[in-house]
Amino acid sequence: MATFQLEFVSPEKLLLSRPVEMALLPAADGQMGVLPGHAPMIVALRGGVISVREGGVETESLFVPGGFAEITPTRVTVLADEATPVAQLSRNEAEQRITAAEKVLAELNAEGATPEKREAAMARVLAARAMLAAAQSA
Amino acid sequence: MPSLKSLRNRINSVKSTRKITQAMKMVAAAKLRRAQQRAEAARPYAERMERMLASLGAAVAGQPDAPRLLVGTGGDAVQLLVVISGDRGLAGPFNTNIGRFARNRIRELEGQGKTVKILAVGRKGATFLKREFGSRFVAEISFAGKKNVGFEDAAEVAAKITGMLEDGEFDVCALLYNRFKNVISQTPSEQQLIPAAVPEAEDDAAGGPQPQYEYEPTEEEILAALLPQNLAVQIYRAILETNAGFYGSQMTAMDNATRNAGEMINKLTLNYNRTRQANITKELIEIISGAEAV
Incomplete structure (x- = not known):
């Protein structure tokens, strides 16, 4: 399946950068699923969980306390102050x-x-x- | 002529000074490397934020109700200067340079009849400016007790500035700090914070213009959330650069001090040996002339 590059960036460092198949973002106006080839968008995020899908299964879910996401057809960049794996x-x-x-x-x-x-x-x-x-x- | 004992004492004291400066130089070198890594790690966030701002700023610019952080209050009568300096000394001209730069800027602004307010970040710059401009201080922030300055600290400074803007306490805000050019050269420079200097939307390096973004929620709302964050990012970057520059400057200063101490030791040792030989010769002359007289 097609993938896009997902990047998590905090002001202090690059937290994560790897290709994924789908990401579910807690956008300010509601949950939003992003697949490869999405139209370019800039969205504000509210506090919530970002879940990542790879190979058809959910592989990771991270909590962010708000932030922004820049979406392009080949890349999603999440700017957040922190990102904590939900399990932690x-x-x-x-x-x-x-x-x-x-x-x-x-x-x-x-x-x-x-x-x-x-x-x-x-x-x-x-x-x-x-x-x-x-x-x-x- | 100094006695042999006093010369010996001086040589020993300079030697121990050299040991200290040498150790400080090595510590500074290690800390410089870490500070540079942190500055490097913070770059991706700043870059992406800049990219978003560029496209947003273009969309909102020119609207009458654009946020104050972006367009300022319209006046320029009250200027807030955020001066970032090191918290510790023994770093050559590092803190003095930024202090002097700030002083010239303040005099220039006051010469134009503007009111100047100072927010000092870092202890050394604050003490430097306080003597002359103590009455203009609005706040003084120091990270001296902290091991690592994190983003939250910068965000706190930014929140203070935003608060002051909302209360209408200043019209224009600028950041004065030592820009880190490389290890041996840091130049004091000024960067405008409010009204925000929005970067021009650049064409992508890969070719072709920037994509047209959709916004959710509206441009204005995103911008209202993005601008304070951007302010914090700018301040954070300046603090990191100051940090790296400080250690770079300290390393250079301590390297010079070590070299000077070495020179001093050579000179003193030469002096010591000459004196010692002169003493021996003098004693010999005394013995010989004593023997001849008999």
């Missing part, structure tokens, strides 16, 4: 993140911050919840 996610850490993010959101709501700031905080809460969900399913 810790439930405790996810819960801590939810608490921390909710606290920030509550503070912002209390002081009547700008909608953009509150939206960003809300996105972090949702990303942390997605992390917990992923950790529980693993």
